[in-house]
Amino acid sequence: MDFTESPRVQSLRTLVREFMQREVYPLEPALAREGFAALLPRLSRVRELARGTGLWAAFVPERYGGAGLPLTEYAHLSEELGRSPVGHYLFNCQAPDAGNMEILIQHGTEEQQERWLRPLVRGEIRSCFTMTEPEHAGSNPVWLGTTARRDGGEWVIHGHKWFASGADGAAFAICMAVTDPDAGDAHQRASMIIVPTDTPGFERIGNLSVMGSRGGGWASHGEVSYQGARVPLANLLGAEGMGFVIAQERLGPGRIHHCMRWIGICERAFDLMCRHAVVRELAPGKPLGTRQMVQQWIAESRAEIHAARLMVLHAAWRIEREGSYAAREEISLIKLTAARTLQRVLDRAIQALGGLGMTDDTPLAFWWAHERGARIYDGADEVHIDAVARRILRGYGMKKAQG
Numbered sequence: 001m002d003f004t005e006s007p008r009v010q011s012l013r014t015l016v017r018e019f020m021q022r023e024v025y026p027l028e029p030a031l032a033r034e035g036f037a038a039l040l041p042r043l044s045r046v047r048e049l050a051r052g053t054g055l056w057a058a059f060v061p062e063r064y065g066g067a068g069l070p071l072t073e074y075a076h077l078s079e080e081l082g083r084s085p086v087g088h089y090l091f092n093c094q095a096p097d098a099g100n101m102e103i104l105i106q107h108g109t110e111e112q113q114e115r116w117l118r119p120l121v122r123g124e125i126r127s128c129f130t131m132t133e134p135e136h137a138g139s140n141p142v143w144l145g146t147t148a149r150r151d152g153g154e155w156v157i158h159g160h161k162w163f164a165s166g167a168d169g170a171a172f173a174i175c176m177a178v179t180d181p182d183a184g185d186a187h188q189r190a191s192m193i194i195v196p197t198d199t200p201g202f203e204r205i206g207n208l209s210v211m212g213s214r215g216g217g218w219a220s221h222g223e224v225s226y227q228g229a230r231v232p233l234a235n236l237l238g239a240e241g242m243g244f245v246i247a248q249e250r251l252g253p254g255r256i257h258h259c260m261r262w263i264g265i266c267e268r269a270f271d272l273m274c275r276h277a278v279v280r281e282l283a284p285g286k287p288l289g290t291r292q293m294v295q296q297w298i299a300e301s302r303a304e305i306h307a308a309r310l311m312v313l314h315a316a317w318r319i320e321r322e323g324s325y326a327a328r329e330e331i332s333l334i335k336l337t338a339a340r341t342l343q344r345v346l347d348r349a350i351q352a353l354g355g356l357g358m359t360d361d362t363p364l365a366f367w368w369a370h371e372r373g374a375r376i377y378d379g380a381d382e383v384h385i386d387a388v389a390r391r392i393l394r395g396y397g398m399k400k401a402q403g
């Protein structure tokens with residue numbers, strides 16, 4: 001694999017980096033002070049400018065209105081956008097909409113794409129993804145309490161979901177529900193169904209308080225309830241019973257997006273740590289950076305970020321050539337490696353900045369609170385460790401049932 005950045009990647013990196021410095025970083029102090037929802041009018045203006053860069057929804061094929069970057073090129077863009085908490089949102093590449101766009105592109109019918117995908121790509125609406133349930137372990141995705149049963153020409157959905165990111169203000173939810181509880185293969189019991197949020201029986205209970213904040217709009221995690229919500233049978237995404245398979249497919253490229261976003265956060269944290277190390281003096285003429293412990297944080301962070309980035313780019317390269325299934329081990333490994341690298345680098349940067357690192361004068365404190373979830377969502381570390389180790393041990397003769 002050749003890790004050289006193509007001229008196109010170099011130029012899009014430069015374009016986005018300059019845009020971020022000019023338009024996005026200056027928004028951060030107000031974002032920390034006032035919160036996402038209060039800042040929406042300003043964010044909307046910057047979104048219009050971002051649209052003009054030609055990199056709007058860059059991972060979406062051009063025929064659907066995106067910039068059509070292949071995964072290995074979009075990965076670099078995701079890193080640049082990750083350097084600010086709102087980078088992805090401003091370029092319409094934010095989770096969970098990005099993943100929902102990918103599902104609709106791959107599995108949506110023409111009618112579903114016209115009604116939901118195109119407005120999503122244009123940035124006119126937002127969406128959410130409702131799979132996790134308070135009553136069931138999200139780490140076991142085939143164990144769900146939510147059901148959808150056919151009644152005439154409709155699905156009738158009952159269930160309780162939480163951690164539906166961005167549910168506040170979303171126009172529709174993708175609901176993961178059991179449609180065939182008796183299917184012999186547990187992986188074929190559930191399906192994905194599109195539910196407009198104005199459907200009677202769909203109730204947004206509210207935003208969860210997460211790490212001290214309920215957020216608002218896109219920057220929130222919702223609790224929702226399906227109480228006999230009825231939608232047409234035509235709202236099924238893909239084939240019946242394919243919910244688990246679609247969810248797995250969605251997570252392949254999605255993990256590249258997230259991991260590169262985390263590497264962008266690491267780079268920004270690293271930059272803040274190094275800048276501080278040379279200007280903050282412990283005594284006259286003795287900057288922090290002269291201390292070996294601080295030098296160790298810097299060198300170790302550099303090595304870990306570099307290693308994580310190469311792993312993620314390699315996984316993206318493999319997904320592009322062989323698909324997510326073939327690259328499943330790499331995908332698990334990058335998910336846990338990048339999330340842990342993120343946590344270590346953020347911790348060192350905050351430590352190096354001392355009290356300043358705890359204030360909202362930099363995005364470090366925001367990320368410390370909001371990115372702790374990186375080791376939990378899209379599969380907790382332990383789930384990936386478990387999956388990788390079992391696969392390796394099966395190669396040594398351990399039987400499936402024993403694992």
Ligand SMILES: Cc1cc2nc3c(=O)[nH]c(=O)nc-3n(C[C@H](O)[C@H](O)[C@H](O)COP(=O)(O)OP(=O)(O)OC[C@H]3O[C@@H](n4cnc5c(N)ncnc54)[C@H](O)[C@@H]3O)c2cc1C
Binds near residue numbers: 139162378
């Ligand atoms: C910020 C954030 C955003 C999210 N957004 C969404 C969203 O938009 N839509 C959605 O549907 N869900 C979302 N989620 C939910 C997320 O997918 C789940 O939290 C995750 O899958 C874990 O499920 P759980 O919380 O039920 O934890 P559980 O499954 O109850 O697991 C608890 C803990 O058990 C441990 N564990 C699990 N399996 C193993 C194992 N095999 N061996 C050892 N230990 C193990 C892990 O440490 C894990 O953290 C989000 C979560 C967060 C934090």
